Amino acid sequence: MKFSFPKIALIGNPNSGKSTLFNQLTGLRQKTGNFPGVTVEKKTGTLRFPDSAAAGTPQETLTLTEATLIDLPGIYSIYPKSRDEQVAIDILANPQHPDHPDAVVVVADASNLQRNLLLFTQIADLGFPTVLALNMLDVADSMNLKVNAVQLAMQLNVPVVRINARTGEGIDRLREAIKGVSADGKSKPTYFLDPAESQADLIGEVKENYQLDNSYLALQYLCQHDSFTFLNVNQKADLEKRIIDHNFDKTDFLAHETITRYARLRPLVAKSVTIIGESDQPAWTRRLDKIMLHPVWGYVAFLMVLLLIFQAVFAWAQYPMDWLDQGTANAIQWTKNTLPSGVLNDLLTDGLMAGIGGVIIFIPQIAFLFGLVGLLEESGYMARVMVIMDKLMRKFGLNGRSVVPLISGVACAVPAIMTTRSINNSYERLLTIFVTPLMSCSARLPIYTILIALVVPDETVLGFLNLQGLVLLGLYMLGLVGALASAWLFSLFIPRLEPSYFILEMPTYKWPRWSHLGITMYDSVRSFVVEAGKIIVAISIVLWVLASYGPGDEMARAETEVINEMTNAAPQTQQAAVASARLESSYAGHFGKFIEPAIRPLGYDWKIGIALITSFAAREVFVGTMSTIYSIGGDAGEDAVTIRQRLQKERNPRTGGPMYTPAVSFSLLMFYVFAMMCMSTLAVVYRETHGWKWPLIQLAYTMFLAYVSAWATFQLLS
């Protein structure tokens, strides 16, 4: 007999401390992935049971040593309101699902017991062996609520464990309790609410026809068959017909179900919870909200938080980024010199290693940003930001919840788009995904820096503002304005199918747990390196091939020509000229020449054309390509000053003046502000929207926007 460890699902309301508990139970023994078939992030981990038996012969005793813990998205009920939440019921209702649990741990916020128990009664009615983990007893305490866990366990007839997910208190007892129920197997529940009470015939029919022995599961077949992937078209049609035959009104039934469940919970909660005095949110939460939601101070506070984020992402992250950059350059140099030179060496160093370097350089920024966003979410402040931003966001067809992806977009659109999953309105989610790439991500920063340094004087204006910094800020603002305006524009065209909801629970303020934060940072970095890394590395290799080879012997001919012409030049100048000539006759050079007519109105030549094409895959390639084109050094370990000096010297063959005039540079800046030049983002949008339609519209739209604004800028300034 093949023995597999039991699967335990962790379920709870949002803000009940579920993720913290998950981290406590599994530590670092966790994996992140996707639930099969959908792109909702799935976290699983190994749960070790405490040693109860002495070492013996494990084959015979079969004592459970561990279980697989699956973290399900936070939900208020098993009737999902967003795509994220859909996963939970998919797993619970389908015994064939690979993640279908053997037992369930329901985490409940003790300070809001009645509402948290609603979900518990639904899970229990589905027949799962259940453990109730009572969390946040300290918050309940501060709200003058005393919860009697023993009484509650007797009332609910399940093990109830008092825990503190933040300090780890009670976790061992919870492990014991889970171990106790995980071998139980499903049983016929004593229903809190048996749908057969009022719909005996209909429920009976469904149970019989679909071989179900649980009435509540039968009800789920009726209410949610549309979204159940494990039912086929005929089954769905059959259920639909039964609903009509029996005149079953789903909305009415569900409203009735919720009210009845609460009515039955009320006396039970009253017996287990003693209220001493007036219960209210902790005083410091109320006091902090007076500031955070204040018409003036609320925005001031938010602005300070934004400034802190920018400071961290742009100033503090610079140090580790410099080390990484230097480290990559050194590693490339060392490999180049150590390995025998040749094509393989070049591919490894200039192609692969430079590509990997281009990915890891962004790790500090991603880690800082998502660490800070995680901090804001953990502390409860993010919910306040959503509240104060909702009205503004709504004007553009978005939702207060869109703020998080937009802020995250400043580091990288890939993880930012993944955070849109918490927006439960699919329309607002789509709009947010659509405009997030317009926020200036960190990959645009090197382009901005070089071009600004080229044409904007390093002067102080108004006594204290640096002109270059001001222009940089302007570009970021332009991205934000572009994002909001585009959202508004598209909200006029995309039909709104469902009404917009805001309804959001405001959690109490909490001190973040640093270990938890570390895990969040690690997760976001890992997903960035895997998601964006794959594409950037692949493109770097392709780019290297295109720039290193040309049709026929063109490259060799160009090289000989240059050498013959420049016999008297210094070897360094000659080398540079050779590299430049080789590039011009390579495949990449041909591509650049091919698109030159299209980009001439923007003021660009074929060299910029190559950079445009290569950075189409990922913007960060731009600077590297420019340094290759202008043959500085020869590897991607770029040095901004040398590139700048080289760019300044570049002449426009047609005018004889400098190539990088303010008109050309600003035109390029405009182009990069708006153009969605990032394969990883396209891939993520494809995955999140389930098709090529939206990523392609998005690409066409942003390219159009970029082209037109770059053209207008060039024409105005020249």
Next chain:
Amino acid sequence: MLATRTLSDLKMGERAIIKSFSDRAMSLKLLEMGCLPGCEVRLDATAPFGDPICVRVGGCYCLSLRRNEAASIEVE
């Protein structure tokens, strides 16, 4: 005759009892979040520009919702 009062008509700090819901689809969500008929609510805070609002539900937690959402909750 008094017009029907809704949650969105409450003044700051004012308490009321939820009576019924006028939006069926929204009522499901609100019920699940613990806004039950007979439940006491109190207007705790409003966001800048008066929307959304923050409401204390049943003395145990704070719910934020938009004015138009609050207007679907009839109170007395």
